[in-house]
Amino acid sequence: xxxxxxxxxxxxxxxxxxVAVVGLGTMGTGIAEVLAKAGRTVVGVDISAAQAARCVATxxxxxxxxxxxxxxxxxxxxxLLARVTTSTDLTTAADADLVxxxxxxxxxxxxxxxxxxxxxxxxxxxxxxGTNALSVTRLAAESARPERVLGxxxxxxxxxxxxxxxxxxxxxxxxxxxxxxxxxxDLGKEPVAVGDRPGxxxxxxxxxxxxxxxxxxxxxxxxxEDIDAAMRLGCGLPMGPLALLxxxxxxxxxxxxxxxxxxxxxxxxxxxxxxxQLSEAGLTGRKAGRGFYTxxxxxxxxxxxxxxxxxxxxxxVAARPxxxxxxxxxxxxxxxxxxxxxxxxxxxxxxxxxxxxxxxAKARVGTSLARSVxxxxxxxxxxxxxxxxxxxxxxxxxxxxxxxxxxxxxEELEVKQQLFAALxxxxxxxxxxxxxxxxxxVIACARATSRPQDVIGMxxxxxxxxxxxxxxxxxxLTADDVHATVHEVCRTIRKHAVDCGDRAGFIVNxxxxxxxxxxxxxxxxxxxxxxDIDAAMKLGGGYPMGPFELLDxxxxxxxxxxxxxxxxxxxxxxxxxxxxLEHLVAAGCLxxxxxxxxxxxxxx
Numbered sequence: 001x002x003x004x005x006x007x008x009x010x011x012x013x014x015x016x017x018x019v020a021v022v023g024l025g026t027m028g029t030g031i032a033e034v035l036a037k038a039g040r041t042v043v044g045v046d047i048s049a050a051q052a053a054r055c056v057a058t059x060x061x062x063x064x065x066x067x068x069x070x071x072x073x074x075x076x077x078x079x080l081l082a083r084v085t086t087s088t089d090l091t092t093a094a095d096a097d098l099v100x101x102x103x104x105x106x107x108x109x110x111x112x113x114x115x116x117x118x119x120x121x122x123x124x125x126x127x128x129x130g131t132n133a134l135s136v137t138r139l140a141a142e143s144a145r146p147e148r149v150l151g152x153x154x155x156x157x158x159x160x161x162x163x164x165x166x167x168x169x170x171x172x173x174x175x176x177x178x179x180x181x182x183x184x185x186d187l188g189k190e191p192v193a194v195g196d197r198p199g200x201x202x203x204x205x206x207x208x209x210x211x212x213x214x215x216x217x218x219x220x221x222x223x224x225e226d227i228d229a230a231m232r233l234g235c236g237l238p239m240g241p242l243a244l245l246x247x248x249x250x251x252x253x254x255x256x257x258x259x260x261x262x263x264x265x266x267x268x269x270x271x272x273x274x275x276x277q278l279s280e281a282g283l284t285g286r287k288a289g290r291g292f293y294t295x296x297x298x299x300x301x302x303x304x305x306x307x308x309x310x311x312x313x314x315x316x317v318a319a320r321p322x323x324x325x326x327x328x329x330x331x332x333x334x335x336x337x338x339x340x341x342x343x344x345x346x347x348x349x350x351x352x353x354x355x356x357x358x359x360x361a362k363a364r365v366g367t368s369l370a371r372s373v374x375x376x377x378x379x380x381x382x383x384x385x386x387x388x389x390x391x392x393x394x395x396x397x398x399x400x401x402x403x404x405x406x407x408x409x410x411e412e413l414e415v416k417q418q419l420f421a422a423l424x425x426x427x428x429x430x431x432x433x434x435x436x437x438x439x440x441x442v443i444a445c446a447r448a449t450s451r452p453q454d455v456i457g458m459x460x461x462x463x464x465x466x467x468x469x470x471x472x473x474x475x476x477l478t479a480d481d482v483h484a485t486v487h488e489v490c491r492t493i494r495k496h497a498v499d500c501g502d503r504a505g506f507i508v509n510x511x512x513x514x515x516x517x518x519x520x521x522x523x524x525x526x527x528x529x530x531x532d533i534d535a536a537m538k539l540g541g542g543y544p545m546g547p548f549e550l551l552d553x554x555x556x557x558x559x560x561x562x563x564x565x566x567x568x569x570x571x572x573x574x575x576x577x578x579x580x581l582e583h584l585v586a587a588g589c590l591x592x593x594x595x596x597x598x599x600x601x602x603x604x
Contacts, residue, residue: 019040019098059081132199164192217292245292436458
C-alpha cells in the first residue's frame with residue numbers, strides 16, 4: 001500500500017490525527033493553535049481548570065484577530081475552535097497518537113506526567129517533551145516505552161516561530177523521529193534534528209550569550225540600555241539580551257543555564273549571580289512586572305521609568321566645539337566614516353599614505369553617495385556638496401587645524417601607536433583624538449601621546465554610513481569634556497552612542513564572538529551541522545544571519561584574532577578559540593574573501 005502524501009508539502013502525511021497537549025500555559029496554548037490550524041484534533045490538558053479556560057479564551061481571541069486580518073475565514077475559525085477540547089483529566093489523552101508535554105521545567109513534574117501517561121495511552125503512542133533544559137534521555141528512562149519518547153522543542157510564540165528542534169536520545173526509535181519530523185513539516189515548521197544535551201542548538205548558543213550579557217551588566221561595565229542598544233544596532237537583533245531575558249523569564253533562564261553548566265562545566269554557562277538574586281526576589285521579568293527593567297504591569301511589554309533609567313538631556317559637561325574632522329586611513333571603514341561626517345556638514349580632511357590612496361578613498365565615497373542618489377535617499381545636489389567637503393591628502397600635517405581626528409588604519413597596535421604619536425605632534429591643543437579600534441586597548445594609543453586625556457575610542461560599525469551604532473570607549477584618563485564632545489558629535493551625525501570601558505571586545509564583540517566560537521565547537525563536536533545551526537539561530541533566535549554565514553562574511557582570520565584577544569584579556573578557558581577555527585585559518589580558508597571558509601563560494 002502506498003504511503004499517503006500531504007497535499008501541502010508532497011511529503012508523507014503525518015500519522016498523528018489526534019494530539020494531546022499537556023500544560024496549557026503560553027507555549028502549550030500556542031502549540032494547540034498550530035496543531036488545530038493544521039487540521040489536527042487537539043486534546044488540551046492542564047491541572048488547573050482556570051488555565052484550561054484561559055487557553056480557550058486565548059484561542060478565541062487570537063483566531064478572531066486572524067479573521068480580522070484576513071488570515072482565516074469565519075468558517076475556518078469555527079472549525080479550528082471545534083477541533084480543540086480541554087480537560088483537567090489526563091485520561092482524556094488516551095486516544096492521542098502523540099502527546100506533547102509542556103509543563104514546568106522540573107524533572108519531578110515531567111517524570112510524574114510520563115509515568116501517568118504510560119498507564120493511559122496506547123503502546124504505539126509517541127510521547128514528546130517540550131523541555132529546553134532537561135535531559136530527554138533521563139525523562140525517557142523513566143518511561144515504560146523509552147523508544148517512543150523524544151523532544152519536540154517549539155519556540156515562543158509557537159504560531160509565529162518556524163523552528164522546531166526534534167531531539168532524539170540514544171533510546172529513541174528512528175521511526176519515531178521520522179514521524180515527528182514529518183509532522184513538523186506538515187505544520188509548516190522547519191525541523192532541525194539534534195541530540196540530547198541541555199539547550200540543544202538554539203538555546204545552547206543563545207543562553208550562553210544572555211548569561212554573558214547579565215554578567216557584563218552586573219559588573220557595571222555598561223548600562224542595561226546601552227548593552228541592549230549595542231546588540232540591536234550592532235548585530236541587527238530584534239531584542240537586546242537583557243530585554244530578552246525579561247521576556248523569557250529570569251527564573252527560566254537560570255534553570256536552563258544550571259542544566260547547561262551541570263553538563264559542560266564551562267564558566268560561560270555558570271549562571272550570573274544576578275539571575276539568582278532577581279529570581280529569588282521574584283523579579284522574574286515581564287511576567288512579574290519587573291526584572292532587569294520595570295514594566296507597566298505584570299505581563300506588560302511597556303517599559304516604564306525607574307531609578308536606573310538614564311536622565312534625558314545628556315552630559316552636564318560642556319562639549320568642545322567641533323567644526324572640522326580629520327579621518328586617517330584609506331580603507332572601507334575610513335571612507336565610510338569620512339562620508340558620515342561630510343553628510344552631517346563637517347569639513348573633512350581624509351589622509352592616506354599616498355595621494356593615490358587618498359583620492360581612491362574619496363572616489364569610494366563618491367560611489368557610495370551616487371548609490372544613495374539612485375535610491376532616492378538624497379538629491380544629487382546634496383551628494384555633490386557632501387563630496388566637496390572632503391579634502392584628500394597624503395600628509396597628516398593637514399590635520400593641524402581639525403577639532404577631531406579619527407584614525408581608521410590597520411588593526412595593529414604598533415601602527416596605531418605610531419599614528420597617534422604623529423597626531424600628537426601635528427594636531428592643535430584641545431583637539432580630540434579618537435581611535436576606531438574594535439579590539440585593541442585605547443589606553444595604549446593614548447599613552448603614545450603627550451595628551452592621553454584627549455584620547456577616546458569611537459568604534460564605528462561596518463558599513464559606517466548604514467550602521468547606527470558607535471561604541472564610545474573611555475579610558476581611565478579620558479577627560480569628561482572629551483567624552484561629552486564625542487556624544488555631541490554622535491548626535492550630530494545621527495549615530496546612537498553607547499558607553500563602555502576600555503577592555504577587550506567592548507560590548508558587541510565581547511558578547512558576539514564567544515557565541516560564534518561556541519557554534520564552531522558544536523560543529524567540531526559533530527553535534528549539529530552548519531546548516532542546522534544557522535537555521536536554528538535565524539529561525540529560533542531572530543538573528544539576521546546564522547553564525548557560520550556571519551563568520552564567513554567577517555573573515556575567519558579576523559574572527560580568530562578577536563577571539564584570541566578576548567581569551568588573553570579574560571583568561572577564561574571557555575573563550576579559547578575552537579581548534580577547528582584555527583585549522584581553517586591555518587589552511588587559508590578565511591571565508592568569502594578567499595572563496596572558502598566554513599562553506600565554499602563561487603567567485604564572480
